[in-house]
Structure formats: structure tokens, C-alpha cells
Amino acid sequence: MSSVMLNSIIHGDCLAVMATMPSNTIDTIITDPPYGIRFRGNKWDYDIPSIHCFEEMYRVAKPGAFLLCFGGSRTFHRMTVHIEDAGWKIKDTMMWIYGSGMPKGLDIGKEMNQIFTPNLSNPKDPKQVLGQKWQGWRTALKPAFEPIIIAMKPIEHTYVFNALQHGVAGFNIDQSRLDTQSRSFHCQSKYANSVVFGKSMRPLYFDGSRGRYPSNVVMDENVSEIVEGQVKGASRFFYCMKATSEERIAGNNHHPTVKPLKLMVYLCTLTKTPFGGVVLDPFGGSGTTAVAAIEAKRPYILVEKELEYVRIARGRVEGCK
Ligand SMILES: C[S@@+](CC[C@H](N)C(=O)[O-])C[C@H]1O[C@@H](n2cnc3c(N)ncnc32)[C@H](O)[C@@H]1O
CATH class of the missing domain: 3.40.50.150 (Vaccinia Virus protein VP39)
Structure with a gap:
């Protein structure tokens, strides 16, 4: 090189x-x-x-x-x-996996109202009724991974x-x-010191003296709370928020x-x-x-x-x- x-x-x-x-x-x-x-x-x-x-x-x-x-x-x-x-x-x-993604899909009912410009003072206007029928229909899910x-x-x-x-x-x-005692990533990085692991573990992979075995899932704090129901930050997975x-x-x-x-x-x-x-x-x-x-x-x-x-x-x- x-x-x-x-x-x-x-x-x-x-x-x-x-x-x-x-x-x-x-x-x-x-x-x-x-x-x-x-x-x-x-x-x-x-x-x-x-x-x-x-x-x-x-x-x-x-x-x-x-x-x-x-x-x-x-x-x-x-x-x-x-x-x-x-x-x-x-x-x-x-x-x-993160919880902070923003849904960006198109609102179909709203789009319909804009195209057909219904008469809003007439609740029976078929165009307005159609727009209402499609209210709540969108084209995409919230991104979360x-x-x-x-x-x-x-x-x-x-x-x-x-x-x-x-x-x-x-x-x-x-x-x-990840160290289960100090709950910090073994890497000495000043940026990595808030990485945490939780208490739950699989004996096959876990040796208490060495920390938890890295998995193929990374979560942010909010998701780990929902999925694992544990206290903030105490996830069994590597934890990382989006760039702040x-x-x-x-x-x-x-x-x-x-x-x-x-x-x-x-x-x-x-x-x-x-x-x-x-x-x-x-x-x-x-x-x-x-x-x-x-x-x-x-x-x-x-x-x-x-x-x-x-x-x-x-x-x-x-x-x-
Ligand atoms: C998704 S961004 C990477 C962002 C990066 N992870 C960060 O944290 O800043 C992809 C980058 O690839 C660059 N890129 C696209 N085509 C490229 C090419 N052929 N050669 C070098 N860079 C390229 C783009 O300008 C863009 O900045």
C-alpha cells in the first residue's frame, strides 16, 4: 500500500x-x-x-x-x-433499528382534495366525500431500520x-x-462510552468476565425500551442513536x-x-x-x-x- x-x-x-x-x-x-x-x-x-x-x-x-x-x-x-x-x-x-425516522409517504386523501378542489361548504359534494373516504391512506411506512x-x-x-x-x-x-459491570463498550473511545448491554443473556454466548457477545442487531435506546421493556439504555444489543x-x-x-x-x-x-x-x-x-x-x-x-x-x-x- x-x-x-x-x-x-x-x-x-x-x-x-x-x-x-x-x-x-x-x-x-x-x-x-x-x-x-x-x-x-x-x-x-x-x-x-x-x-x-x-x-x-x-x-x-x-x-x-x-x-x-x-x-x-x-x-x-x-x-x-x-x-x-x-x-x-x-x-x-x-x-x-431506530425509533427516530420520519414517515414521508404521500397523503392520498389530501392529494385527492388538492386535485379535485371540492366545495368544502357542501358536505355532500361527491369530491369531498371521496377525499374523506381516503383520509388516513398513505403511501409509505415509517423508516425504522x-x-x-x-x-x-x-x-x-x-x-x-x-x-x-x-x-x-x-x-x-x-x-x-460490552462490559456488563460498567455497561460500557470495551473500546476505549471517548465516543463509545455510552454503549450499554443489559442483564439478559444466553449462557452459551455469555461469559460474565468478558462481556456480552456482539450480535447482528444494533438498536437505539427508544427501540430497546419498547422491544425489551428494560430500563433506559439497558439493552442486550449494541445501542446507538442516529447522528445527533x-x-x-x-x-x-x-x-x-x-x-x-x-x-x-x-x-x-x-x-x-x-x-x-x-x-x-x-x-x-x-x-x-x-x-x-x-x-x-x-x-x-x-x-x-x-x-x-x-x-x-x-x-x-x-x-x-
Ligand atoms: C451516503 S454518503 C456517505 C456519508 C457518510 N457516511 C458520512 O457519515 O458523512 C455517500 C457519499 O458518496 C459520495 N459518492 C458518490 N459517488 C461517488 C464516487 N463515485 N466516488 C466517490 N464518492 C462518491 C457522495 O458524494 C456522498 O458524499
């Missing part, structure tokens, strides 16, 4: 940048690419990454490297297929051989366990889809190798993955094609020093 690229935020198209990177050199790819839903009309959210793009990620990744890829609930099936078609092995899907596709570049021979040959194999489970406005203000960050730093630190820790291991984010946005990698004490390479976001990302990284 070129040392010039390490720990830098590169301005450019990720396909062009990855083409300059040597094969089999990246330990983990953690990325939040366009979901292809034209989120808030953003032109960068035109489509999900192509198979070719995931092939380039595959080429630069070491055997045994994980790809953790966020997706949208409407389009992640296509993302998963692209990842698989590029050669990656789909290992799991993590679900990040985001999937994170977990894929791996196939290992060479066995996990042990791969670990010795390439320095990467499996999840860093023990450093990602404080987090955005701290980085002077107006990117529309900022991921919460705590979640990204957790993912960087979960995939950390015994040697650290380089994290690549080809769709870097405002640089949350880079800041998280620094927190998790891992080298990183971040690529972003919009200059305004590159500037925000570089500012946030500078702020870590």
Missing part, C-alpha cells in the same frame, strides 16, 4: 482512485454508498454502486477482508446481489492459514464485547446522511485486526469512517468525489489531532 494514501482523505471518483491502488492490500472496507433513492434530491444518490465498483473493492481487499456496506431498506437487495456478483461472500446482515451488509473476500485455504498469510481473519469479538445535531455541529457538518460516530467506531473495532489493519471507505462523505478509524486506532483511506464534503472530512480529521 502506498504510504502517501494512508491516513488521507482523497478527492476523486472512487473507481479512478481504487484503480491506482495495489491488489490485496486493504484489511476492511466500511462504507455507506449511495442507496439509489435520490435522497432529498441529491444528485450523488443516483444509483447503487455497480458490480464493477464492488469488483474493484474486491481486488484491493486482502483475502479474508470484510466489507461492511450500509444499504437502504428499499434497495439493499440489489446492493447485496451486486456485492455477491463481484465475488464477495455474503456472511450476514446487521440491522440498525437500516441494513448493513456483511461480506467477506473468500479466505485462502483455512482461517488459520489466511490469518498467518494475510494478517486478517474473523471478527475482533473480545474487544467489541451536536455531532453535526461539532464538525460543522451539513452532509445530509451523516452516520453516527459511535456506530462507526464499533464497526471499526469489530473488524480490527491484531495489527490494526487499513480501513478503506470509497464513499466517504463527511469523513465519519475516517474519524472512527482514528478512534479505533486504525489507519484509513477515505475517498469522496464532492469537494465540499472532502473539506468537511479533512476538517473533522484535523479536529481529532
Whole structure:
């Protein structure tokens, strides 16, 4: 790996940048690419990454490297297929469940009233009656989860051989366990100290001295209260809210889809190798993955094609020093 690229935020198209990177050199790819839903009309959210793009990620990744890829609930099936078609092995899907999403569906009754402009002073006007009939019908559910596709570049021979040959194999489970006594994430990050685990546990996976085994579900506090009926924060799952406005203000960050730093630190820790291991984010946005990698004490390479976001990302990284 070129040392010039390490720990830098590169301005450019990720396909062009990855083409300059040597094969089999990246330990983990953690990325939040366009979901292809034209989120808030953003032109960068035109489509999900192509198979070719995931092939380039595959080429630069070491055997045994994980790809953790966020997706949208409407389009992640296509993302998963692209990842698989590029050669990656789909290992799991993590679900990040939150209660703070806003329903955005169209109100059909209201729309009907606007189109047909009923005579509101006449309650028997058939157009008004029709609008009333459709009152309460909407076109979408409230968003409450985001999937994170977990894929791996196939290992060479066995996990042990791969670990010795390439320095990467499996999840860093023990450093990602949550401490049931102090209820804090074992990672020493200042951002991750409010992560909690609850009391409920399955003996098969739980060793009281080491903390709870990480699962493929991440919840926010509100959801854990509803699902588990436990006191605030005492969830058996990893707990993480959406990025708060404080987090955005701290980085002077107006990117529309900022991921919460705590979640990204957790993912960087979960995939950390015994040697650290380089994290690549080809769709870097405002640089949350880079800041998280620094927190998790891992080298990183971040690529972003919009200059305004590159500037925000570089500012946030500078702020870590
Ligand atoms: C969903 S956002 C990532 C946000 C990021 N997780 C954060 O916390 O700020 C996806 C980003 O990918 C960038 N992008 C889209 N196509 C790209 C490409 N071909 N190469 C590099 N960046 C690209 C967009 O400009 C956008 O900032």
C-alpha cells in the first residue's frame, strides 16, 4: 500500500482512485454508498454502486477482508446481489433499528382534495366525500431500520492459514464485547462510552468476565425500551442513536446522511485486526469512517468525489489531532 494514501482523505471518483491502488492490500472496507433513492434530491444518490465498483473493492481487499456496506431498506437487495456478483461472500446482515425516522409517504386523501378542489361548504359534494373516504391512506411506512451488509473476500485455504498469510481473519469479538459491570463498550473511545448491554443473556454466548457477545442487531435506546421493556439504555444489543445535531455541529457538518460516530467506531473495532489493519471507505462523505478509524486506532483511506464534503472530512480529521 502506498504510504502517501494512508491516513488521507482523497478527492476523486472512487473507481479512478481504487484503480491506482495495489491488489490485496486493504484489511476492511466500511462504507455507506449511495442507496439509489435520490435522497432529498441529491444528485450523488443516483444509483447503487455497480458490480464493477464492488469488483474493484474486491481486488484491493486482502483475502479474508470484510466489507461492511450500509444499504437502504428499499434497495439493499440489489446492493447485496451486486456485492455477491463481484465475488464477495455474503456472511450476514446487521440491522440498525431506530425509533427516530420520519414517515414521508404521500397523503392520498389530501392529494385527492388538492386535485379535485371540492366545495368544502357542501358536505355532500361527491369530491369531498371521496377525499374523506381516503383520509388516513398513505403511501409509505415509517423508516425504522437500516441494513448493513456483511461480506467477506473468500479466505485462502483455512482461517488459520489466511490469518498467518494475510494478517486478517474473523471478527475482533473480545474487544467489541460490552462490559456488563460498567455497561460500557470495551473500546476505549471517548465516543463509545455510552454503549450499554443489559442483564439478559444466553449462557452459551455469555461469559460474565468478558462481556456480552456482539450480535447482528444494533438498536437505539427508544427501540430497546419498547422491544425489551428494560430500563433506559439497558439493552442486550449494541445501542446507538442516529447522528445527533451536536455531532453535526461539532464538525460543522451539513452532509445530509451523516452516520453516527459511535456506530462507526464499533464497526471499526469489530473488524480490527491484531495489527490494526487499513480501513478503506470509497464513499466517504463527511469523513465519519475516517474519524472512527482514528478512534479505533486504525489507519484509513477515505475517498469522496464532492469537494465540499472532502473539506468537511479533512476538517473533522484535523479536529481529532
Ligand atoms: C451516503 S454518503 C456517505 C456519508 C457518510 N457516511 C458520512 O457519515 O458523512 C455517500 C457519499 O458518496 C459520495 N459518492 C458518490 N459517488 C461517488 C464516487 N463515485 N466516488 C466517490 N464518492 C462518491 C457522495 O458524494 C456522498 O458524499
